Amino acid sequence: MxxxxxxxxxxxxxxxxxxxxxxxxxxxxxxxxxxxxxxxxxxxxxxxxxxxxxxxxxxxxxxxxxxxxxxxxxxxxxxxxxxxxxxxxxxxxxxxxxxxxxxxxxxxxxxxxxxxxxxxxxxxxxxxxxxxxxxxxxPGESMAKARWDLLDPAKYMMASIQTVAGCPENCSFCSVWVTDGRKPRQRLAEKVIEEANELYRMGFRYIVFADDNFNPATLARIAREPSLQVRQSLEAIRDERLRFFEQYHRSVPDNLYAFTQMTAEIVDDEEYLRGMRDHMRIRTALVGVESFDEQGLEAANKQWNPCGQEMVRTIQTIQERGILVLASYICGLESDSVNSLRVMRRHALESGAVLAQFTVYYPLPGTKDYHEMVRDRAQIGQPGYVPKHKTRITQDQFWLHPGQRADVVALAGLSKAELLREHAACWKAYYSLPAILGRMRKGVGKSWPAAGKLAYLFVSLAFCRVYAEHGVSADSVQRGKMNMATKLLIQTGVGVYSFFFRRKAFRFRVT
Ligand code: B12
Ligand code: SF4
Missing domain, CATH: 3.40.50.280 (Cobalamin-binding domain)
Incomplete structure (x- = not known):
């Protein structure tokens, strides 16, 4: 056969x-x-x-x-x-x-x-x-169930389940709404629950809801929707999701925790946020902050995101309500300058998010930015053509040429050296020992027991080292070769994680 x-x-x-x-x-x-x-x-x-x-x-x-x-x-x-x-x-x-x-x-x-x-x-x-x-x-009801019986659970920290696909937003740097669509498609509750229970039986105690946007229909999102038809469809999705949260709560063991991705608008929907925390047991979530200033959010087509101090308070409020925030920032948006990145660094530190990731901007294939920049590149200089962007793509088909993201574009307000310097400074400031200890003692970790504080120290150091210095991401895409210290840090971090969240320890060696 x-x-x-x-x-x-x-x-x-x-x-x-x-x-x-x-x-x-x-x-x-x-x-x-x-x-x-x-x-x-x-x-x-x-x-x-x-x-x-x-x-x-x-x-x-x-x-x-x-x-x-x-x-x-x-x-x-x-x-x-x-x-x-x-x-x-x-x-x-x-x-x-x-x-x-x-x-x-x-x-x-x-x-x-x-x-x-x-x-x-x-x-x-x-x-x-x-x-x-x-x-x-x-459609959500036709999404296939994953074959977890073919998975070796000892090789992965977290398994991923999808509860909803698509996102109603249209951020210019993101390809999700272009490929997955703006109409959220929800999977059947029974199928999600079946997978969650299966993963629990396999020993997982922390899973990922690999959704484009876990909260596509919160009250604030619905309120700013201009189309009546879309508003009604989002209202129906919100109701359905809240019912799903309750059903999940009744059907899945209460020590199965989760990580997901959501928007900052969650903060204005108390009921949804409570459902995420108490029913879906989401304990950490990536929030796309992108930028703290109005021009940055405009460049990202994300004007609805809170701005400046309001975003600082939003992150703090979400954390006070029990979901720890992995704040995601973009360095090198079209409006960015050395000054705006320094302001971002200050605000990021002030917000006290449990973790932060700073990525260097590049136009992902499939995004609005990418297609507009490619058109600009082809037509710039033609009589009557008004370019959409100040940022220029400098390499054709850059995904076929391994290299730094900062090589892909020329920015108007920043040189490549400035961008890389400020980007590195963001990581360095966020994960400096005084900053980590500060979050542990006075910020998000102040009420944690000593073991939790120690675990946080390891996670912070490992996250920064692995992500910022070696470019290792979720699927282990990696820029540089890992040295012994990083390997040890990963193995210790994973050991600590497995102590708290797994019945069986991992069986691997970082090679
Ligand atoms: C969850 C997620 C993550 C998680 C986990 C990643 C993981 N290992 O699973 C986290 C948060 C860690 C993450 C990280 C990153 N991610 Co991500 N992520 C996603 C997200 C939201 C869902 C992926 C998922 O599991 N979907 C569920 C599965 C079932 O769907 P699927 O993968 O699309 O597969 C379906 C089809 O594509 C198709 N299919 C897939 N493969 C094949 C093969 C064959 C043969 C066939 C027939 C069909 C088929 O069938 C599948 C079932 O329908 C997607 C968004 C999206 N809509 O894809 C972004 C997405 C994949 N991520 C993206 C990016 C850019 C990243 C990062 C680089 C971001 C960063 N800041 O650095 C990192 C690095 C990851 C990497 N190196 O690729 C981009 C990729 C864009 C692109 N053009 O490639 C996406 C599309 C989001 C976006 N912003 O546009 N990500
Ligand atoms: S960045 Fe997030 S909110 Fe924006 S379109 Fe992509 S998934 Fe939706």
């Missing part, structure tokens, strides 16, 4: 990963086992894809984002050399379907794989594979 392989490509293979690549297990759930048996999964964060397992006629599915398309194309070439039929999908393939075909793929799937994957496998095995399939945006 021909086999089906699914590969999550990665630049590096440290032998562990922080968060499961959900698509791998969802596509496994959508694979017709009666035709091909259980699919063979490879997450390259854990181990490199081994082409020798592949025989002619097997099907190899690869999921790529813009960050990992290069290792994805390496897997593609290796699989083709073994005579496999290679199908590429994922966010990057959805944005640029021609690219994987140019790289030699037999077929490309755009959109969601939940429903179409069965047909793709059937066609491939029957010798009638087409070049293009469109999986579209599947």
């Amino acid at each position: 021909p086999k089906v392989f699914l590969v999550n490509p990665s630049n590096v293979t440290p032998g562990y990963s922080f968060i499961t690549p959900r698509w791998l297990f969802v596509l496994a759930g959508a694979t017709p086992v009666e035709l091909a048996g259980d699919p063979i999964l490879t997450d390259e964060s854990l181990q490199r894809f081994d082409p020798n397992q592949v025989s002619p006629g097997d099907v190899v599915g690869i999921g790529i984002s813009s960050g990992n398309c290069l290792p994805g194309y390496r897997v593609l070439t290796q699989a083709k050399e073994r005579g496999a039929k290679v199908v590429v999908g994922g966010i990057h393939a959805t944005i640029f379907p021609e690219e994987p075909l140019r790289m030699g793929a037999d077929s490309v799937v755009t959109g969601n794989g939940d429903l179409i994957w069965r047909k793709v496998v059937e066609d491939a095995l029957a010798g009638r594979l087409q070049q293009r399939y469109d999986g579209g945006r599947v």
Whole structure:
């Protein structure tokens, strides 16, 4: 029987990963086992894809984002050399379907794989594979259940479940609303609950709700919606979500905690926030702050976000209500200057978010910014053409050329050296020992027991070291080679985490 392989490509293979690549297990759930048996999964964060397992006629599915398309194309070439039929999908393939075909793929799937994957496998095995399939945006009730029985729980810190896809906002630096749509699609409560219980039984005590935006329909969001029809649909979504929160609360053990991503508008919806905290047991959430000033928020098309001191208070209030904030900032928005980044640093410190991440701006493929900047680049200087942006893209198809994000654009108000200096200064200030100790003693951690404070110290140091210095992100994409001290820090951090949140310790060595 021909086999089906699914590969999550990665630049590096440290032998562990922080968060499961959900698509791998969802596509496994959508694979017709009666035709091909259980699919063979490879997450390259854990181990490199081994082409020798592949025989002619097997099907190899690869999921790529813009960050990992290069290792994805390496897997593609290796699989083709073994005579496999290679199908590429994922966010990057959805944005640029021609690219994987140019790289030699037999077929490309755009959109969601939940429903179409069965047909793709059937066609491939029957010798009638087409070049293009469109999986579209599947309705929430049709989203496939992940095959967690194929997961080795000892290799991941957290497993991820999706509760809702899509986001009603339209931030200019984000591709989510372009690819996943602005109409939130909610998964069936029963399916989410079933997966949560399964992961609990497997030993997980902390999971990730891998939603684009966990709170697409809060009171404040609904109130600023100009279209009556959309407002009514958001109201219905809010009601449905609150009911789902209660059902989850009744059906899932109360020591299963979660991390998610949400917007700052949550602060004005007491009932929703309480539901997230008490019913869904969300204890930490990434909040997209992006910028503290009006011009920055305007550049990001996120004018509805609180600004300046109001954002500082918002972060503090969310934390007082029991959800710790991982605040996410962008350095290098179109309006940024050395001064605005220094103000950002000051406000960020003042807010006291439990963790903060500072990313260097670059126009992600699929975003409004990217497409406008590409047009600017092509048409600038033409009579009558008014460029949309002051920021300029300096490299074509930059995702195919590994390098620093700051190489991708030229900013109007900042040189590359200034941007990198201020970006590094943000990380350094936020994770300096006095700043961490300050948050521990007087800020968010003041009532924590000594063990909690110690754990926080480790988590802060590890987060900064791993993310800022080595560029390791959730799927272990990494810029530099890790030194011994970083490896030790990761292993200690993971040990501390596993002590608090796992029944079984991890079995891995950082390589
Ligand atoms: C949860 C999440 C995270 C989590 C966890 C990541 C993880 N390991 O799972 C965290 C917060 C840690 C994270 C981090 C980052 N993320 Co993120 N993340 C997401 C988010 C919201 C959901 C991903 C998810 O699990 N979805 C659920 C699964 C089931 O959906 P899916 O992956 O799209 O897969 C479906 C289809 O694409 C398709 N499919 C996928 N693969 C394949 C393969 C085949 C063969 C087929 C047929 C189909 C198919 O079928 C699947 C089922 O329908 C997405 C947004 C989004 N809508 O994708 C952003 C997103 C993927 N992230 C993005 C980015 C940029 C990042 C960061 C780089 C951000 C940063 N600040 O540095 C980091 C680094 C991660 C990296 N190196 O790629 C971008 C990627 C954009 C792009 N053009 O590639 C997205 C799209 C959001 C955005 N801002 O635009 N992320
Ligand atoms: S950044 Fe967040 S709020 Fe904005 S469109 Fe993307 S998912 Fe939605």
